[in-house]
Amino acid sequence: MKQASADFSSCGVMALNIGARYSDSGNRAQSRPSRQINVVLRSNDGVGASAAASSDAMARSIPASGPWLEWQRELDKMTGLDNVKALVYEIYALLQIAHFRSDAGLSSQAHVYHMIFKGNPGTGKTTVARLLARLFQGMGLLTKGHLVEVERADLVGEYIGHTAQKTRDLVKKALGGVLFVDEAYSLARGGEKDFGKEAIDTLVKAMEDYKNQFVLILAGYTMEIDFFLMTNPGLPSRFPIQMEFPDYTPDQLIQIAEGMAKDREYIWLPQSLQRIRQLILQEREDSPFHFSNARFVRNMLERAIRNQAVRLLMQYPEASPGRQELMTLKPEDLTEEKRV
Ligand SMILES: Nc1ncnc2c1ncn2[C@@H]1O[C@H](COP(=O)(O)OP(=O)(O)OP(=O)(O)O)[C@@H](O)[C@H]1O
Ligand SMILES: [Mg+2]
Numbered sequence: 001m002k003q004a005s006a007d008f009s010s011c012g013v014m015a016l017n018i019g020a021r022y023s024d025s026g027n028r029a030q031s032r033p034s035r036q037i038n039v040v041l042r043s044n045d046g047v048g049a050s051a052a053a054s055s056d057a058m059a060r061s062i063p064a065s066g067p068w069l070e071w072q073r074e075l076d077k078m079t080g081l082d083n084v085k086a087l088v089y090e091i092y093a094l095l096q097i098a099h100f101r102s103d104a105g106l107s108s109q110a111h112v113y114h115m116i117f118k119g120n121p122g123t124g125k126t127t128v129a130r131l132l133a134r135l136f137q138g139m140g141l142l143t144k145g146h147l148v149e150v151e152r153a154d155l156v157g158e159y160i161g162h163t164a165q166k167t168r169d170l171v172k173k174a175l176g177g178v179l180f181v182d183e184a185y186s187l188a189r190g191g192e193k194d195f196g197k198e199a200i201d202t203l204v205k206a207m208e209d210y211k212n213q214f215v216l217i218l219a220g221y222t223m224e225i226d227f228f229l230m231t232n233p234g235l236p237s238r239f240p241i242q243m244e245f246p247d248y249t250p251d252q253l254i255q256i257a258e259g260m261a262k263d264r265e266y267i268w269l270p271q272s273l274q275r276i277r278q279l280i281l282q283e284r285e286d287s288p289f290h291f292s293n294a295r296f297v298r299n300m301l302e303r304a305i306r307n308q309a310v311r312l313l314m315q316y317p318e319a320s321p322g323r324q325e326l327m328t329l330k331p332e333d334l335t336e337e338k339r340v
Pocket of ligand 2: 125126127182
């Protein structure tokens, strides 16, 4: 495992070649020739170790206004993920410095932004990918900043040549944005004769053919992604950025539950939060390999909102229950997921 990061950490750095076209308004890309720089980042491990301090320092250096503020706020709203936040701040810093280098007429080389996201379900991989797509667009690196999320079934076809065509079509759809391949290891599960292999080869070719025109993110469970990289030795060096999305602790999940409720203008009673903790602990015990982290919490909240609506209608059949009641989620609104 960690073939790529082990290589980098052996010298204490992670090399990231950055080539960028920058803009004041996010669009200088079109009006100025591409200038590129070669930058060195800390390794993933280094990022993890110094995450808090690093992200604090980075946060301070981000202007208090301007196009970055929106994504910065969005990232800060996410609970935990210190290593991911630090790495995103580092990418931001690299892009800013590349901007200044470009203005100073300094040279640069081709960039590689393709990434690997490793983590269990519901740990924020897709959410962060979507945010990065917009960040890259804001920095003038990608023209559109959209995210195309695909999995094996979208890429792999049924006859010879079909897979390459399907994969190429999706790459084209992703041009100007991010192509996010979920459960990427499933492309390798059938071995040499499987069409999944054809999809991998087509993706690798597209990375060359459409250099700088899209970012490819391969995502999946840590162990399976590590195995996938090990069995495809040509791949790790093409993905210099690896982000690890750890499982959330129960405290973090409760914080996420509070944030999600607040976003929807609901509040949990203190007893409701205790009940949430019980349900989280129980679910983690019952389904240790399928626990879906923040998605479990989101589903629980959405169920609670439905239950509250039914409860309030029964309690107040004639008139509005009033603002406070409309906002409050009680322990009895929290029910377990029905398994069918
Ligand atoms: N740190 C966080 N803080 C707040 N909300 C979060 C956080 N992480 C994830 N979420 C929320 O949890 C839900 C699931 O997240 P997301 O889809 O990004 O997970 P994922 O890692 O892509 O999962 P999967 O591997 O199953 O596709 C989303 O609604 C997202 O907004
Ligand atoms: Mg996802």
